[in-house]
Amino acid sequence: DAKTTQPNSMESNEEEPVHLPCNHSTISGTDYIHWYRQLPSQGPEYVIHGLTSNVNNRMASLAIAEDRKSSTLILHRATLRDAAVYYCILRGGSGNTPLVFGKGTRLSVIA
Amino acid sequence: NAGVTQTPKFRILKIGQSMTLQCTQDMNHNYMYWYRQDPGMGLKLIYYSVGAGITDKGEVPNGYNVSRSTTEDFPLRLELAAPSQTSVYFCASSYTGNSNQPQHFGDGTRLSIL
Numbered sequence: 001d002a003k004t005t006q007p008n009s010m011e012s013n014e015e016e017p018v019h020l021p022c023n024h025s026t027i028s029g030t031d032y033i034h035w036y037r038q039l040p041s042q043g044p045e046y047v048i049h050g051l052t053s054n055v056n057n058r059m060a061s062l063a064i065a066e067d068r069k070s071s072t073l074i075l076h077r078a079t080l081r082d083a084a085v086y087y088c089i090l091r092g093g094s095g096n097t098p099l100v101f102g103k104g105t106r107l108s109v110i111a
Numbered sequence: 112n113a114g115v116t117q118t119p120k121f122r123i124l125k126i127g128q129s130m131t132l133q134c135t136q137d138m139n140h141n142y143m144y145w146y147r148q149d150p151g152m153g154l155k156l157i158y159y160s161v162g163a164g165i166t167d168k169g170e171v172p173n174g175y176n177v178s179r180s181t182t183e184d185f186p187l188r189l190e191l192a193a194p195s196q197t198s199v200y201f202c203a204s205s206y207t208g209n210s211n212q213p214q215h216f217g218d219g220t221r222l223s224i225l
Contacts, residue, residue: 030210032210032211043201043216043217044201044203091211098169099144099154099156101154102153103151
């Protein structure tokens, strides 16, 4: 799987939007972009994924650049519960490939 | 919905002891995975299974064994515990191995080897 680059940490105020960036300049045409998050002392939790088009679900939005070399996870209104480590992961289109976790971005939310 | 259930939640072992970490899922998922997470690091894949009776090594399989006799269960065995195996272990499952399938994780087993 291609490599991703994320900032080590970010900070946000509560109830403000948060934009978490991810660079993946070596992404292949069949790689899906997945986002997971891990709250303290819990297992990772699936957030969202996409291939080419922007995606929305109840948790977040995923904005994918036109050249697919970067993406942004958008939390529309950060809450204290959103404080977690967020992982951006590419997963190959060939199937049967496990998730490869990097160090992610640690998001702090300030009340 | 139970999802992925791991037991025990915590365990302390002495060097050289053996133990089995249990994982069960009730979502009828074909694929199951074992990861470990060392402090301040991302997850690394130990073993995975694409269905009952089929297992394969991941990135860090040494010192571990797995079996998959049923769709629901995927236990991880440590035969001779070593301090380097002190970690948090996560089990996960997915319906298929396709790249657009999310994985569902358990809450982890925190294991210390002393």
